Amino acid sequence: AQSVSQHNHHVILSEAASLELGCNYSYGGTVNLFWYVQYPGQHLQLLLKYFSGDPLVKGIKGFEAEFIKSKFSFNLRKPSVQWSDTAEYFCAVMPNQAGTALIFGKGTTLSVSS
Amino acid sequence: EAGVTQFPSHSVIEKGQTVTLRCDPISGHDNLYWYRRVMGKEIKFLLHFVKESKQDESGMPNNRFLAERTGGTYSTLKVQPAELEDSGVYFCASSQQGFGELFFGEGSRLTVL
Numbered sequence: 518a519q520s521v522s523q524h525n526h527h528v529i530l531s532e533a534a535s536l537e538l539g540c541n542y543s544y545g546g547t548v549n550l551f552w553y554v555q556y557p558g559q560h561l562q563l564l565l566k567y568f569s570g571d572p573l574v575k576g577i578k579g580f581e582a583e584f585i586k587s588k589f590s591f592n593l594r595k596p597s598v599q600w601s602d603t604a605e606y607f608c609a610v611m612p613n614q615a616g617t618a619l620i621f622g623k624g625t626t627l628s629v630s631s
Numbered sequence: 632e633a634g635v636t637q638f639p640s641h642s643v644i645e646k647g648q649t650v651t652l653r654c655d656p657i658s659g660h661d662n663l664y665w666y667r668r669v670m671g672k673e674i675k676f677l678l679h680f681v682k683e684s685k686q687d688e689s690g691m692p693n694n695r696f697l698a699e700r701t702g703g704t705y706s707t708l709k710v711q712p713a714e715l716e717d718s719g720v721y722f723c724a725s726s727q728q729g730f731g732e733l734f735f736g737e738g739s740r741l742t743v744l
Contacts, residue, residue, distance in 0.1 A: 521673075549731065551732070553735075559737070560634070560635075560735050560736055560737040560738070561722065561724075561735035562735070563732050563733075566731075566732060568731075607674065611731075617687075618664065618676040618679055618687060618690070619664070619666075619676065619724075619733055620676065621666075621673050621674040621675075622673060623672065623673040624673065624674075
């Protein structure tokens with residue numbers, strides 16, 4: 518069965534520190550890849566996505582992610598975090614077949630102290 | 632444009648009772664999904680509608696859960712009778728295409744006592 522693994526359950530950083538959240542998936546075929554974010558009290562929203570093309574994708578609020586096919590990875594990065602980045606981050610995978618569902622990782626809680 | 636709306640935002644019921652959760656997708660989105668997150672676990676797929684038809688209901692835990700989507704518009708998810716392990720946050724999402732970005736509602740938190 519397909520699965521998504523997020524390496525860190527809870528990450529604590531100071532403002533201006535760099536961030537990297539790991540994500541690996543298990544699926545042998547073509548996939549679409551996503552990072553969603555849930556800020557406190559808000560709904561899940563899309564941070565960035567990868568369908569094809571340049572494996573380095575840029576999203577909102579200065580986030581980026583790199584797809585490394587050989588490693589089945591899609592790690593999320595931000596050079597300098599802000600207090601407002603405090604949220605829960607979810608990596609998600611959708612096999613590139615019609616009618617398939619989005620599969621989520623367990624999520625990583627990021628706490629940024631000012 | 633209105634987003635995905637879910638009702639109620641929080642429901643507290645006794646074991647054995649019935650609860651119905653409602654989701655209104657973004658207008659024009661044929662694809663509607665239900666997901667659930669139990670405390671500390673990942674967000675898990677429950678089922679997928681395309682218009683009023685169930686495309687995939689492989690994630691539904693058991694026959695105490697019944698989902699409907701009347702006329703391809705809003706959807707309801709009924710839990711009857713509710714058990715303690717049904718507690719969690721139920722998310723609804725919609726999309727225009729069957730792949731790609733899903734737009735999520737704020738979730739309905741269900742607490743079964």
